[in-house]
Amino acid sequence: SQQGEEDPQALSIQEGENATMNCSYKTSINNLQWYRQNSGRGLVHLILIRSNEREKHSGRLRVTLDTSKKSSSLLITASRAADTASYFCAITSGGSNxxxxxxxxxxxxxxP
Amino acid sequence: SQTIHQWPATLVQPVGSPLSLECTVEGTSNPNLYWYRQAAGRGLQLLFYSVGIGQISSEVPQNLSASRPQDRQFILSSKKLLLSDSGFYLCAWTPRLETQYFGPGTRLLVL
Known part of the structure:
Protein backbone atom coordinates (compact mmCIF):
# COMPACT_ATOMS: atom_id res chain seq x y z
CA SER A 1 0.00 0.00 0.00
CA GLN A 2 1.16 3.53 -0.71
CA GLN A 3 -0.71 4.77 2.32
CA GLY A 4 1.08 7.11 4.68
CA GLU A 5 1.13 5.96 8.27
CA GLU A 6 1.28 8.47 11.09
CA ASP A 7 2.98 7.86 14.39
CA PRO A 8 1.97 8.14 17.16
CA GLN A 9 -1.75 7.48 16.83
CA ALA A 10 -2.41 9.82 19.74
CA LEU A 11 -0.33 12.46 21.49
CA SER A 12 -1.17 14.48 24.59
CA ILE A 13 0.98 17.43 25.65
CA GLN A 14 0.79 20.59 27.72
CA GLU A 15 0.33 24.04 26.24
CA GLY A 16 3.66 25.58 25.33
CA GLU A 17 5.35 22.25 24.59
CA ASN A 18 6.39 21.15 21.13
CA ALA A 19 4.52 18.38 19.33
CA THR A 20 6.16 16.06 16.81
CA MET A 21 4.26 13.72 14.55
CA ASN A 22 5.77 11.33 12.06
CA CYS A 23 4.61 9.87 8.79
CA SER A 24 6.05 6.90 6.93
CA TYR A 25 5.22 5.69 3.45
CA LYS A 26 6.20 2.83 1.22
CA THR A 27 6.68 4.16 -2.30
CA SER A 28 8.43 7.00 -4.12
CA ILE A 29 6.45 10.20 -3.84
CA ASN A 30 5.88 13.38 -5.84
CA ASN A 31 4.97 15.39 -2.79
CA LEU A 32 3.78 14.96 0.78
CA GLN A 33 1.19 17.13 2.43
CA TRP A 34 -0.02 17.63 5.98
CA TYR A 35 -3.65 18.37 6.81
CA ARG A 36 -5.43 19.19 10.02
CA GLN A 37 -8.96 18.17 11.01
CA ASN A 38 -10.85 19.57 13.95
CA SER A 39 -13.39 17.15 15.38
CA GLY A 40 -16.37 16.71 13.06
CA ARG A 41 -15.06 19.15 10.49
CA GLY A 42 -13.45 19.07 7.08
CA LEU A 43 -9.70 18.93 6.55
CA VAL A 44 -7.55 22.02 6.23
CA HIS A 45 -4.32 22.01 4.25
CA LEU A 46 -1.28 22.99 6.32
CA ILE A 47 1.82 22.53 4.23
CA LEU A 48 3.16 20.76 1.13
CA ILE A 49 6.71 19.53 0.73
CA ARG A 50 8.01 18.25 -2.59
CA SER A 51 10.18 15.19 -3.01
CA ASN A 52 13.26 17.33 -3.78
CA GLU A 53 12.83 19.43 -0.64
CA ARG A 54 14.10 18.52 2.81
CA GLU A 55 12.50 21.10 5.10
CA LYS A 56 9.76 23.71 5.02
CA HIS A 57 8.47 26.18 7.55
CA SER A 58 5.12 27.89 7.95
CA GLY A 59 4.60 29.92 11.10
CA ARG A 60 4.90 27.53 14.05
CA LEU A 61 4.98 24.51 11.72
CA ARG A 62 8.13 22.79 10.54
CA VAL A 63 8.02 19.85 8.16
CA THR A 64 10.95 17.66 7.23
CA LEU A 65 11.16 15.02 4.55
CA ASP A 66 13.67 12.18 4.32
CA THR A 67 13.07 10.34 1.07
CA SER A 68 15.82 7.81 1.83
CA LYS A 69 13.89 6.72 4.92
CA LYS A 70 10.51 7.36 3.30
CA SER A 71 9.43 9.45 6.23
CA SER A 72 8.30 12.94 7.17
CA SER A 73 7.79 14.75 10.43
CA LEU A 74 5.55 17.63 11.43
CA LEU A 75 6.71 19.77 14.33
CA ILE A 76 4.36 22.24 15.99
CA THR A 77 6.27 24.58 18.26
CA ALA A 78 4.87 26.37 21.32
CA SER A 79 1.60 24.46 21.08
CA ARG A 80 -1.72 26.02 22.02
CA ALA A 81 -4.99 24.47 23.14
CA ALA A 82 -6.42 25.51 19.77
CA ASP A 83 -3.94 23.14 18.07
CA THR A 84 -5.96 20.21 19.41
CA ALA A 85 -7.00 18.28 16.29
CA SER A 86 -6.20 15.25 14.17
CA TYR A 87 -3.26 15.62 11.80
CA PHE A 88 -2.98 13.63 8.59
CA CYS A 89 -0.21 13.18 6.10
CA ALA A 90 -1.09 12.54 2.46
CA ILE A 91 1.09 11.61 -0.48
CA THR A 92 0.93 11.81 -4.24
CA SER A 93 2.97 9.37 -6.24
CA GLY A 94 3.62 8.17 -9.76
CA GLY A 95 1.64 9.98 -12.42
CA SER A 96 -1.23 10.70 -10.04
CA ASN A 97 -0.64 14.22 -8.73
CA PRO A 112 -4.28 24.14 28.82
CA SER B 1 -12.83 33.63 -3.22
CA GLN B 2 -13.66 29.98 -3.60
CA THR B 3 -16.01 28.15 -1.28
CA ILE B 4 -17.25 24.59 -1.12
CA HIS B 5 -20.62 23.54 0.24
CA GLN B 6 -21.99 20.18 1.27
CA TRP B 7 -25.46 19.23 2.31
CA PRO B 8 -27.04 17.95 4.27
CA ALA B 9 -24.75 18.31 7.28
CA THR B 10 -26.25 15.30 9.03
CA LEU B 11 -28.42 12.49 7.75
CA VAL B 12 -30.03 9.48 9.40
CA GLN B 13 -31.36 6.91 6.95
CA PRO B 14 -32.80 3.40 7.25
CA VAL B 15 -31.05 0.45 5.65
CA GLY B 16 -32.23 -0.04 2.09
CA SER B 17 -33.19 3.58 1.52
CA PRO B 18 -31.66 5.73 -1.25
CA LEU B 19 -29.02 8.38 -0.73
CA SER B 20 -28.13 11.63 -2.38
CA LEU B 21 -25.38 13.90 -1.06
CA GLU B 22 -24.54 17.09 -2.86
CA CYS B 23 -21.37 19.11 -3.13
CA THR B 24 -20.99 22.43 -4.92
CA VAL B 25 -18.01 24.68 -5.43
CA GLU B 26 -18.21 28.41 -5.98
CA GLY B 27 -15.69 30.86 -7.36
CA THR B 28 -13.76 28.56 -9.66
CA SER B 29 -14.20 26.70 -12.89
CA ASN B 30 -13.23 23.24 -14.08
CA PRO B 31 -12.07 21.99 -10.68
CA ASN B 32 -11.11 18.41 -9.94
CA LEU B 33 -13.67 17.07 -7.47
CA TYR B 34 -13.39 14.26 -4.94
CA TRP B 35 -15.59 12.22 -2.61
CA TYR B 36 -13.99 10.67 0.48
CA ARG B 37 -15.40 8.59 3.30
CA GLN B 38 -13.98 8.66 6.80
CA ALA B 39 -14.92 5.95 9.28
CA ALA B 40 -14.86 6.90 12.96
CA GLY B 41 -11.29 7.49 14.13
CA ARG B 42 -9.84 6.53 10.77
CA GLY B 43 -8.19 8.13 7.78
CA LEU B 44 -9.83 9.13 4.55
CA GLN B 45 -10.74 6.67 1.85
CA LEU B 46 -11.03 8.07 -1.66
CA LEU B 47 -14.32 6.94 -3.22
CA PHE B 48 -14.61 8.87 -6.48
CA TYR B 49 -12.90 11.67 -8.34
CA SER B 50 -13.83 13.70 -11.38
CA VAL B 51 -11.69 15.79 -13.72
CA GLY B 52 -14.65 17.15 -15.70
CA ILE B 53 -18.38 17.05 -16.36
CA GLY B 54 -19.57 13.50 -16.77
CA GLN B 55 -16.09 12.07 -16.05
CA ILE B 56 -16.11 9.89 -12.94
CA SER B 57 -13.42 7.53 -11.71
CA SER B 58 -14.24 5.00 -9.02
CA GLU B 59 -11.59 3.96 -6.55
CA VAL B 60 -13.41 1.38 -4.46
CA PRO B 61 -16.10 -1.06 -5.60
CA GLN B 62 -19.21 -0.51 -3.51
CA ASN B 63 -22.90 0.24 -3.74
CA LEU B 64 -22.26 3.97 -4.12
CA SER B 65 -22.11 5.97 -7.31
CA ALA B 66 -21.16 9.52 -8.22
CA SER B 67 -22.23 11.96 -10.88
CA ARG B 68 -21.12 15.38 -12.05
CA PRO B 69 -24.04 16.95 -13.90
CA GLN B 70 -22.51 20.43 -13.86
CA ASP B 71 -18.98 21.78 -13.71
CA ARG B 72 -19.10 22.67 -10.04
CA GLN B 73 -21.57 20.08 -8.76
CA PHE B 74 -20.67 16.62 -7.52
CA ILE B 75 -23.29 14.18 -6.26
CA LEU B 76 -22.84 10.96 -4.29
CA SER B 77 -25.70 8.48 -4.53
CA SER B 78 -26.85 5.07 -3.52
CA LYS B 79 -29.95 3.12 -4.49
CA LYS B 80 -29.96 1.03 -1.30
CA LEU B 81 -27.93 1.96 1.76
CA LEU B 82 -26.09 -0.61 3.85
CA LEU B 83 -25.17 -0.35 7.53
CA SER B 84 -21.53 -0.20 6.45
CA ASP B 85 -22.21 3.00 4.51
CA SER B 86 -22.33 4.95 7.77
CA GLY B 87 -19.54 7.46 8.08
CA PHE B 88 -18.38 10.99 7.49
CA TYR B 89 -18.44 11.95 3.81
CA LEU B 90 -16.15 14.69 2.64
CA CYS B 91 -16.10 16.47 -0.68
CA ALA B 92 -12.95 18.22 -1.86
CA TRP B 93 -11.79 20.23 -4.83
CA THR B 94 -8.47 21.23 -6.27
CA PRO B 95 -7.51 23.94 -8.76
CA ARG B 96 -3.96 22.84 -9.39
CA LEU B 97 -3.99 19.14 -8.84
CA GLU B 98 -2.02 19.20 -5.58
CA THR B 99 -3.50 20.90 -2.53
CA GLN B 100 -7.10 19.90 -1.91
CA TYR B 101 -9.76 22.03 -0.25
CA PHE B 102 -12.37 20.24 1.77
CA GLY B 103 -16.02 20.90 2.46
CA PRO B 104 -17.53 20.72 5.95
CA GLY B 105 -18.67 17.12 5.49
CA THR B 106 -21.89 15.14 5.85
CA ARG B 107 -22.31 12.73 8.73
CA LEU B 108 -24.38 9.75 7.61
CA LEU B 109 -25.85 7.24 10.02
CA VAL B 110 -27.55 4.21 8.54
CA LEU B 111 -29.84 2.37 10.97
Whole structure:
Protein backbone atom coordinates (compact mmCIF):
# COMPACT_ATOMS: atom_id res chain seq x y z
CA SER A 1 0.00 0.00 0.00
CA GLN A 2 1.16 3.53 -0.71
CA GLN A 3 -0.71 4.77 2.32
CA GLY A 4 1.08 7.11 4.68
CA GLU A 5 1.13 5.96 8.27
CA GLU A 6 1.28 8.47 11.09
CA ASP A 7 2.98 7.86 14.39
CA PRO A 8 1.97 8.14 17.16
CA GLN A 9 -1.75 7.48 16.83
CA ALA A 10 -2.41 9.82 19.74
CA LEU A 11 -0.33 12.46 21.49
CA SER A 12 -1.17 14.48 24.59
CA ILE A 13 0.98 17.43 25.65
CA GLN A 14 0.79 20.59 27.72
CA GLU A 15 0.33 24.04 26.24
CA GLY A 16 3.66 25.58 25.33
CA GLU A 17 5.35 22.25 24.59
CA ASN A 18 6.39 21.15 21.13
CA ALA A 19 4.52 18.38 19.33
CA THR A 20 6.16 16.06 16.81
CA MET A 21 4.26 13.72 14.55
CA ASN A 22 5.77 11.33 12.06
CA CYS A 23 4.61 9.87 8.79
CA SER A 24 6.05 6.90 6.93
CA TYR A 25 5.22 5.69 3.45
CA LYS A 26 6.20 2.83 1.22
CA THR A 27 6.68 4.16 -2.30
CA SER A 28 8.43 7.00 -4.12
CA ILE A 29 6.45 10.20 -3.84
CA ASN A 30 5.88 13.38 -5.84
CA ASN A 31 4.97 15.39 -2.79
CA LEU A 32 3.78 14.96 0.78
CA GLN A 33 1.19 17.13 2.43
CA TRP A 34 -0.02 17.63 5.98
CA TYR A 35 -3.65 18.37 6.81
CA ARG A 36 -5.43 19.19 10.02
CA GLN A 37 -8.96 18.17 11.01
CA ASN A 38 -10.85 19.57 13.95
CA SER A 39 -13.39 17.15 15.38
CA GLY A 40 -16.37 16.71 13.06
CA ARG A 41 -15.06 19.15 10.49
CA GLY A 42 -13.45 19.07 7.08
CA LEU A 43 -9.70 18.93 6.55
CA VAL A 44 -7.55 22.02 6.23
CA HIS A 45 -4.32 22.01 4.25
CA LEU A 46 -1.28 22.99 6.32
CA ILE A 47 1.82 22.53 4.23
CA LEU A 48 3.16 20.76 1.13
CA ILE A 49 6.71 19.53 0.73
CA ARG A 50 8.01 18.25 -2.59
CA SER A 51 10.18 15.19 -3.01
CA ASN A 52 13.26 17.33 -3.78
CA GLU A 53 12.83 19.43 -0.64
CA ARG A 54 14.10 18.52 2.81
CA GLU A 55 12.50 21.10 5.10
CA LYS A 56 9.76 23.71 5.02
CA HIS A 57 8.47 26.18 7.55
CA SER A 58 5.12 27.89 7.95
CA GLY A 59 4.60 29.92 11.10
CA ARG A 60 4.90 27.53 14.05
CA LEU A 61 4.98 24.51 11.72
CA ARG A 62 8.13 22.79 10.54
CA VAL A 63 8.02 19.85 8.16
CA THR A 64 10.95 17.66 7.23
CA LEU A 65 11.16 15.02 4.55
CA ASP A 66 13.67 12.18 4.32
CA THR A 67 13.07 10.34 1.07
CA SER A 68 15.82 7.81 1.83
CA LYS A 69 13.89 6.72 4.92
CA LYS A 70 10.51 7.36 3.30
CA SER A 71 9.43 9.45 6.23
CA SER A 72 8.30 12.94 7.17
CA SER A 73 7.79 14.75 10.43
CA LEU A 74 5.55 17.63 11.43
CA LEU A 75 6.71 19.77 14.33
CA ILE A 76 4.36 22.24 15.99
CA THR A 77 6.27 24.58 18.26
CA ALA A 78 4.87 26.37 21.32
CA SER A 79 1.60 24.46 21.08
CA ARG A 80 -1.72 26.02 22.02
CA ALA A 81 -4.99 24.47 23.14
CA ALA A 82 -6.42 25.51 19.77
CA ASP A 83 -3.94 23.14 18.07
CA THR A 84 -5.96 20.21 19.41
CA ALA A 85 -7.00 18.28 16.29
CA SER A 86 -6.20 15.25 14.17
CA TYR A 87 -3.26 15.62 11.80
CA PHE A 88 -2.98 13.63 8.59
CA CYS A 89 -0.21 13.18 6.10
CA ALA A 90 -1.09 12.54 2.46
CA ILE A 91 1.09 11.61 -0.48
CA THR A 92 0.93 11.81 -4.24
CA SER A 93 2.97 9.37 -6.24
CA GLY A 94 3.62 8.17 -9.76
CA GLY A 95 1.64 9.98 -12.42
CA SER A 96 -1.23 10.70 -10.04
CA ASN A 97 -0.64 14.22 -8.73
CA UNK A 98 -4.41 14.59 -8.54
CA UNK A 99 -4.95 11.71 -6.11
CA UNK A 100 -4.00 11.91 -2.45
CA UNK A 101 -3.47 8.84 -0.29
CA UNK A 102 -4.07 9.65 3.36
CA UNK A 103 -2.75 8.06 6.51
CA UNK A 104 -4.93 7.29 9.51
CA UNK A 105 -3.86 10.39 11.40
CA UNK A 106 -2.46 11.45 14.75
CA UNK A 107 -4.86 12.82 17.34
CA UNK A 108 -3.12 15.68 19.15
CA UNK A 109 -4.52 16.94 22.44
CA UNK A 110 -3.00 20.09 23.89
CA UNK A 111 -3.97 20.57 27.51
CA PRO A 112 -4.28 24.14 28.82
CA SER B 1 -12.83 33.63 -3.22
CA GLN B 2 -13.66 29.98 -3.60
CA THR B 3 -16.01 28.15 -1.28
CA ILE B 4 -17.25 24.59 -1.12
CA HIS B 5 -20.62 23.54 0.24
CA GLN B 6 -21.99 20.18 1.27
CA TRP B 7 -25.46 19.23 2.31
CA PRO B 8 -27.04 17.95 4.27
CA ALA B 9 -24.75 18.31 7.28
CA THR B 10 -26.25 15.30 9.03
CA LEU B 11 -28.42 12.49 7.75
CA VAL B 12 -30.03 9.48 9.40
CA GLN B 13 -31.36 6.91 6.95
CA PRO B 14 -32.80 3.40 7.25
CA VAL B 15 -31.05 0.45 5.65
CA GLY B 16 -32.23 -0.04 2.09
CA SER B 17 -33.19 3.58 1.52
CA PRO B 18 -31.66 5.73 -1.25
CA LEU B 19 -29.02 8.38 -0.73
CA SER B 20 -28.13 11.63 -2.38
CA LEU B 21 -25.38 13.90 -1.06
CA GLU B 22 -24.54 17.09 -2.86
CA CYS B 23 -21.37 19.11 -3.13
CA THR B 24 -20.99 22.43 -4.92
CA VAL B 25 -18.01 24.68 -5.43
CA GLU B 26 -18.21 28.41 -5.98
CA GLY B 27 -15.69 30.86 -7.36
CA THR B 28 -13.76 28.56 -9.66
CA SER B 29 -14.20 26.70 -12.89
CA ASN B 30 -13.23 23.24 -14.08
CA PRO B 31 -12.07 21.99 -10.68
CA ASN B 32 -11.11 18.41 -9.94
CA LEU B 33 -13.67 17.07 -7.47
CA TYR B 34 -13.39 14.26 -4.94
CA TRP B 35 -15.59 12.22 -2.61
CA TYR B 36 -13.99 10.67 0.48
CA ARG B 37 -15.40 8.59 3.30
CA GLN B 38 -13.98 8.66 6.80
CA ALA B 39 -14.92 5.95 9.28
CA ALA B 40 -14.86 6.90 12.96
CA GLY B 41 -11.29 7.49 14.13
CA ARG B 42 -9.84 6.53 10.77
CA GLY B 43 -8.19 8.13 7.78
CA LEU B 44 -9.83 9.13 4.55
CA GLN B 45 -10.74 6.67 1.85
CA LEU B 46 -11.03 8.07 -1.66
CA LEU B 47 -14.32 6.94 -3.22
CA PHE B 48 -14.61 8.87 -6.48
CA TYR B 49 -12.90 11.67 -8.34
CA SER B 50 -13.83 13.70 -11.38
CA VAL B 51 -11.69 15.79 -13.72
CA GLY B 52 -14.65 17.15 -15.70
CA ILE B 53 -18.38 17.05 -16.36
CA GLY B 54 -19.57 13.50 -16.77
CA GLN B 55 -16.09 12.07 -16.05
CA ILE B 56 -16.11 9.89 -12.94
CA SER B 57 -13.42 7.53 -11.71
CA SER B 58 -14.24 5.00 -9.02
CA GLU B 59 -11.59 3.96 -6.55
CA VAL B 60 -13.41 1.38 -4.46
CA PRO B 61 -16.10 -1.06 -5.60
CA GLN B 62 -19.21 -0.51 -3.51
CA ASN B 63 -22.90 0.24 -3.74
CA LEU B 64 -22.26 3.97 -4.12
CA SER B 65 -22.11 5.97 -7.31
CA ALA B 66 -21.16 9.52 -8.22
CA SER B 67 -22.23 11.96 -10.88
CA ARG B 68 -21.12 15.38 -12.05
CA PRO B 69 -24.04 16.95 -13.90
CA GLN B 70 -22.51 20.43 -13.86
CA ASP B 71 -18.98 21.78 -13.71
CA ARG B 72 -19.10 22.67 -10.04
CA GLN B 73 -21.57 20.08 -8.76
CA PHE B 74 -20.67 16.62 -7.52
CA ILE B 75 -23.29 14.18 -6.26
CA LEU B 76 -22.84 10.96 -4.29
CA SER B 77 -25.70 8.48 -4.53
CA SER B 78 -26.85 5.07 -3.52
CA LYS B 79 -29.95 3.12 -4.49
CA LYS B 80 -29.96 1.03 -1.30
CA LEU B 81 -27.93 1.96 1.76
CA LEU B 82 -26.09 -0.61 3.85
CA LEU B 83 -25.17 -0.35 7.53
CA SER B 84 -21.53 -0.20 6.45
CA ASP B 85 -22.21 3.00 4.51
CA SER B 86 -22.33 4.95 7.77
CA GLY B 87 -19.54 7.46 8.08
CA PHE B 88 -18.38 10.99 7.49
CA TYR B 89 -18.44 11.95 3.81
CA LEU B 90 -16.15 14.69 2.64
CA CYS B 91 -16.10 16.47 -0.68
CA ALA B 92 -12.95 18.22 -1.86
CA TRP B 93 -11.79 20.23 -4.83
CA THR B 94 -8.47 21.23 -6.27
CA PRO B 95 -7.51 23.94 -8.76
CA ARG B 96 -3.96 22.84 -9.39
CA LEU B 97 -3.99 19.14 -8.84
CA GLU B 98 -2.02 19.20 -5.58
CA THR B 99 -3.50 20.90 -2.53
CA GLN B 100 -7.10 19.90 -1.91
CA TYR B 101 -9.76 22.03 -0.25
CA PHE B 102 -12.37 20.24 1.77
CA GLY B 103 -16.02 20.90 2.46
CA PRO B 104 -17.53 20.72 5.95
CA GLY B 105 -18.67 17.12 5.49
CA THR B 106 -21.89 15.14 5.85
CA ARG B 107 -22.31 12.73 8.73
CA LEU B 108 -24.38 9.75 7.61
CA LEU B 109 -25.85 7.24 10.02
CA VAL B 110 -27.55 4.21 8.54
CA LEU B 111 -29.84 2.37 10.97
Missing amino acids: YKLTFGKGTLLTVN
